Amino acid sequence: xxxxxxxxxxxxxxxxxxxxxxxxxxxxxxxxxxxxxxxxxxxxxxxxxxxxxxxxxxxxxxxxxxxxxxxxxxxxxxxxxxxxxxxxxxxxxxxxxxxxxxxxxxxxxxxxxxxxxxxxxxxxxxxxxxxxxxxxxxxxxxxxxxxxxxxxxxxxxxxxxxxxxxxxxxxxxxxxxxxxxxxxxxxxxxxxxxxxxxxxxxxxxxxxxxxxxxxxxxxxxxxxxxxxxxxxxxxxxxxxxxxxxxxxxxxxxxxxxxxxxxxxxxxxxxxxxxxxxxxxxxxxxxxxxxxxxxxxxxxxxxxxxxxxxxxxxxxxxxxxxxxxxxxxxxxxxxxxxxxxxxxxxxxxxxxxxxxxxxxxxxxxxxxxxxxxxxxxxxxxxxxxxxxxxxxxxxxxxxxxxxxxxxxxxxxxxxxxxxxxxxxxxxxxxxxxxxxxxxxxxxxxxxxxxxxxxxxxxxxxxxxxxxxxxxxxxxxxxxxxxxxxxxxxxxxxxxxxxxxxxxxxxx
Amino acid sequence: xxxxxxxxxxxxxxxxxxxxxxxxxxxxxxxxxxxxxxxxxxxxxxxxxxxxxxxxxxxxxxxxxxxxxxxxxxxxxxxxxxxxxxxxxxxxxxxxxxxxxxxxxxxxxxxxxxxxxxxxxxxxxxxxxxxxxxxxxxxxxxxxxxxxxxxxxxxxxxxxxxxxxxxxxxxxxxxxxxxxxxxxxxxxxxxxxxxxxxxxxxxxxxxxxxxxxxxxxxxxxxxxxxxxxxxxxxxxxxxxxxxxxxxxxxxxxxxxxxxxxxxxxxxxxxxxxxxxxxxxxxxxxxxxxxxxxxxxxxxxxxxxxxxxxxxxxxxxx
Numbered sequence: 023x024x025x026x027x028x029x030x031x032x033x034x035x036x037x038x039x040x041x042x043x044x045x046x047x048x049x050x051x052x053x054x055x056x057x058x059x060x061x062x063x064x065x066x067x068x069x070x071x072x073x074x075x076x077x078x079x080x081x082x083x084x085x086x087x088x089x090x091x092x093x094x095x096x097x098x099x100x101x102x103x104x105x106x107x108x109x110x111x112x113x114x115x116x117x118x119x120x121x122x123x124x125x126x127x128x129x130x131x132x133x134x135x136x137x138x139x140x141x142x143x144x145x146x147x148x149x150x151x152x153x154x155x156x157x158x159x160x161x162x163x164x165x166x167x168x169x170x171x172x173x174x175x176x177x178x179x180x181x182x183x184x185x186x187x188x189x190x191x192x193x194x195x196x197x198x199x200x201x202x203x204x205x206x207x208x209x210x211x212x213x214x215x216x217x218x219x220x221x222x223x224x225x226x227x228x229x230x231x232x233x234x235x236x237x238x239x240x241x242x243x244x245x246x247x248x249x250x251x252x253x254x255x256x257x258x259x260x261x262x263x264x265x266x267x268x269x270x271x272x273x274x275x276x277x278x279x280x281x282x283x284x285x286x287x288x289x290x291x292x293x294x295x296x297x298x299x300x301x302x303x304x305x306x307x308x309x310x311x312x313x314x315x316x317x318x319x320x321x322x323x324x325x326x327x328x329x330x331x332x333x334x335x336x337x338x339x340x341x342x343x344x345x346x347x348x349x350x351x352x353x354x355x356x357x358x359x360x361x362x363x364x365x366x367x368x369x370x371x372x373x374x375x376x377x378x379x380x381x382x383x384x385x386x387x388x389x390x391x392x393x394x395x396x397x398x399x400x401x402x403x404x405x406x407x408x409x410x411x412x413x414x415x416x417x418x419x420x421x422x423x424x425x426x427x428x429x430x431x432x433x434x435x436x437x438x439x440x441x442x443x444x445x446x447x448x449x450x451x452x453x454x455x456x457x458x459x460x461x462x463x464x465x466x467x468x469x470x471x472x473x474x475x476x477x478x479x480x481x482x483x484x485x486x487x488x489x490x491x492x493x494x495x496x497x498x499x500x501x502x503x504x505x506x507x508x509x510x511x512x513x514x515x516x517x518x519x520x521x522x523x524x525x526x527x528x
Numbered sequence: 529x530x531x532x533x534x535x536x537x538x539x540x541x542x543x544x545x546x547x548x549x550x551x552x553x554x555x556x557x558x559x560x561x562x563x564x565x566x567x568x569x570x571x572x573x574x575x576x577x578x579x580x581x582x583x584x585x586x587x588x589x590x591x592x593x594x595x596x597x598x599x600x601x602x603x604x605x606x607x608x609x610x611x612x613x614x615x616x617x618x619x620x621x622x623x624x625x626x627x628x629x630x631x632x633x634x635x636x637x638x639x640x641x642x643x644x645x646x647x648x649x650x651x652x653x654x655x656x657x658x659x660x661x662x663x664x665x666x667x668x669x670x671x672x673x674x675x676x677x678x679x680x681x682x683x684x685x686x687x688x689x690x691x692x693x694x695x696x697x698x699x700x701x702x703x704x705x706x707x708x709x710x711x712x713x714x715x716x717x718x719x720x721x722x723x724x725x726x727x728x729x730x731x732x733x734x735x736x737x738x739x740x741x742x743x744x745x746x747x748x749x750x751x752x753x754x755x756x757x758x759x760x761x762x763x764x765x766x767x768x769x770x771x772x773x774x775x776x777x778x779x780x781x782x783x784x785x786x787x788x789x790x791x792x793x794x795x796x797x798x799x800x801x802x803x804x805x806x807x808x809x810x811x812x813x814x815x816x817x818x819x820x821x822x823x824x825x826x827x828x829x830x831x832x833x834x835x836x837x838x839x840x841x842x843x844x845x
Contacts, residue, residue: 061614063613066566140579141579141580143576143579144576145566145568148571199614213622214801215793216623217793247694250678250685250694254681254686254692254693256692256694256695403804404559405558406560411564411572441571441573444572
C-alpha cells in the first residue's frame with residue numbers, strides 16, 4: 023500500500039476549471055482492445071472496451087453517474103410495484119434516433135425482446151431472463167413484468183447491453199452492422215483492427231454537447247505501442263499504460279501529456295476446480311490461500327500501483343463487507359496442506375492465457391515455499407475456455423471487473439446456475455443458493471446487505487477462488503485535451519462526464 | 529505462352545482444394561470455437577450458445593460444414609465472419625491494398641539494396657566493400673523485425689519528429705502522407721529480405737564470374753563494368769528472381785509483426801486475430817486468397833525468366 027496517495031487521484035497538471043469549452047475537432051482515442059472486439063451490434067458486443075465505444079452511439083433507459091449510481095436517462099422516471107415485479111418506465115419525449123425518428127415505447131419493447139431472443143446471441147440475455155413480458159401502455163410508457171422479484175433489475179438495464187435501438191436498424195437477417203441509437207455520436211464506419219469512426223450527433227437531446235466533431239477509436243492492443251502513439255500524437259487519449267513505466271512517468275515533470283491513475287476495478291484471481299480432486303478439498307484451497315503473498319504479487323506485477331483488497335467494493339461503499347486481505351502465512355499453509363493429506367507437498371498444474379503468464383510465474387515461486395510445486399501451462403483463450411467449462415483443469419489465473427450491484431457480483435459467480443459460475447470453479451452450495459435467491463427478491467437495502475454479508479463470510483471460508491490484486495486504472499491525454507474524465511468503472515459516457523464532455527483547446 | 533498460363537491456372541484448382549481441406553481440418557482440430565470466443569470471459573449461457581452454433585452450422589459434422597463452405601466459395605460467396613457477421617471477402621479486400629502496398633514496397637526496398645550490394649561484394653570479393661556488405665547483411669538477418677520497427681519509431685518519430693509512428697493512408701488520396709506512413713514499415717519488413725538476398729546475389733555473381741564466357745568477354749577487351757552488368761548480371765538474376773518469388777510468402781509472414789508494430793491494417797494481423805477468435809470462415813478465406821496470390825506471384829516469376837533468358841520457353845504440353 024506504499025502508493026496509497028497515488029491511488030486516490032494523480033493528475034500531474036491541473037486543468038483550469040474556468041476555461042470555457044470550445045466546439046470542434048476530431049479526437050483520436052487509442053483503445054486497448056485486448057479483449058476481442060465483436061462487431062458493432064450493441065446487444066451482442068462483449069468486453070467493456072467495446073461497450074465504451076458503442077456507449078457513445080446507443081443509450082439505455084438508465085445511465086450511471088460518476089460513482090456508479092443509476093440515474094434516469096432515456097426513461098425520465100419509473101414506478102416499481104410493491105412486489106418488485108412490475109417496472110413502469112416513463113420515457114423522455116422528443117428523443118430522436120440518428121435516423122430522425124422519435125423513440126417510442128415500441129422501441130423499448132422491441133429492444134428487450136431482441137436481447138431475450140437466443141438467436142440474437144446476446145451474452146447478457148441471462149440478466150434479462152427474469153422478464154416475463156413487456157406491455158405498451160401508451161406511446162411513451164412501457165411496463166416490464168418480471169417472473170420473480172429482482173431488486174438489481176435496474177442496474178441490468180444500464181450500458182450498451184440494454185441499448186434501445188430502432189427495429190429498422192437491423193438487417194433482414196436480424197443482425198446489426200450499422201448501429202443506430204440516440205447517443206451523442208453517430209456511427210460512420212468500422213474497419214476491424216484498424217479504426218471505428220464516429221461523428222457528432224447535431225440533434226442530440228442534451229443540448230450543448232458533444233463538443234467534438236467526431237471521434238476515431240484506434241485499437242492498439244500493445245501497451246508500449248499505445249504509449250508511443252500518445253507521445254508522437256498519433257492518438258490524443260489512451261489508457262492502460264504499461265505499469266512498469268509508471269514510476270518513470272509519474273516522477274518526471276511531464277510536458278507532453280496528463281496522466282491519471284485511479285484505483286482500478288478489474289482484478290486478477292486464481293480459480294480452483296471445485297468440482298474435481300484435488301481442489302474439491304476445501305483444506306487444499308485454504309492452504310493455497312495462505313501460501314500466497316498478495317502484496318508481493320501487486321509489487322511485482324503492477325509495480326505497487328495496484329491495490330490488494332479482499333473484495334470488489336471500495337471502503338466507502340455501502341456494500342463494503344469489512345475484513346482485510348489474507349496475509350501470507352507459510353506455517354499455516356503447511357499445516358492446512360497436512361490436514362488436506364499432502365504433508366509431503368503436492369504437484370499441481372496451473373494453466374493461463376499468455377497475458378497472465380507473469381502472474382502465474384510469481385505464484386509458482388511463492389507456493390514453492392509451502393511445498394506446493396506448480397507446473398505451468400500456457401494456452402490461448404479459445405482453447406482454455408472449453409477446458410474451464412468442462413472442468414478439465416486444476417487451477418487457472420484469470421480476471422474480472424467490477425459490477426455495481428451485489429447480485430451481479432455474487433449471484434453471477436456463486437449461484438449454481440449463475441452465468442459466471444465456472445469462473446468460481448463451479449462452486450455450488452445449497453445454503454448460498456438460498457441466500458442469493460433471498461437477496462434477489464429483497465427490496466430493503468439494509469436487509470440485502472445482511473444477506474450478502476452472510477454470503478461473503480461463508481465464501482471467505484470456502485475460498486472457491488482467490489482475489490489476488492486489483493489493477494490500477496490509468497488514462498493519459500495530450501495537453502490540448504480538456505474536460506476528459508471517466509467514471510469509477512472507467513466508462514466513457516456517464517452523467518455529465520466522458521467523451522461527450524471532452525473538448526480540444528485550439 | 530497463353531496456353532502455358534491457362535494450364536498453370538487450371539493446375540491451381542486441385543492445389544487450392546487440397547489446401548482448403550487441410551486448413552479446414554487443422555482449424556477445427558484446435559479446441560474451442562467462435563461461439564466460446566463470442567460469449568467472452570465469465571459468461572456461459574447454453575441457450576444462446578446452442579442458438580448461435582445452429583446459425584453457424586457448427587452443430588453439423590465437419591465434412592458437412594466443409595461442404596457448405598465449398599458450395600458457397602464455388603458460387604463466389606466466401607461466407608460471413610463468424611464473429612462480426614461481415615462478408616469475409618469484403619473484409620479481406622478492405623485490407624488487401626494495405627498489405628499489397630507494404631509487401632511490394634518492402635520487396636522494392638530489398639531489391640534496391642540487395643542487388644547492387646551483392647554485385648559490389650562479389651566484384652570486390654574478400655576486400656573491404658565485401659566485408660562491409662556481408663557484415664551489414666548478417667546484422668540484417670539477425671535483427672528481429674519488431675525491434676528494428678520500435679527503434680525506427682523512437683528515432684524518426686519521437687526524437688526527430690519526421691515520420692508518423694503508425695497507421696496507413698491510401699496511396700491515391702494523399703500520396704505524400706501515404707509515403708511518409710510507408711517508409712518505416714517498408715524498411716522494417718524489407719531489411720530481413722534484403723539481407724538474405726544480398727548474400728544470395730553475391731554468391732550467384734561470384735559463380736558466374738568464374739565461368740568461361742566471362743574470361744572470353746574479358747579477353748576480347750570488354751570493360752569490366754560491361755562484363756558485369758551486361759553478361760554476368762543477367763545470368764545470375766535468374767536464380768535470384770526465383771528466390772524473390774518464394775520470399776513473397778516470407779513477406780506475408782513477416783508482415784504480421786510489422787503490421788502490429790506500426791498498427792498497419794493489413795491481412796497479416798487479420799489472419800492472426802481470426803485464428804485466435806476461431807473465426808473459421810475468415811481463416812479459410814484469408815488462406816485461400818493468400819495461396820492464390822502466392823501461386824500467381826510465382827507464375828509472374830516464371831514469365832520473367834523468358835525476359836531474362838531467351839533460351840527459356842514456356843510452353844503448354
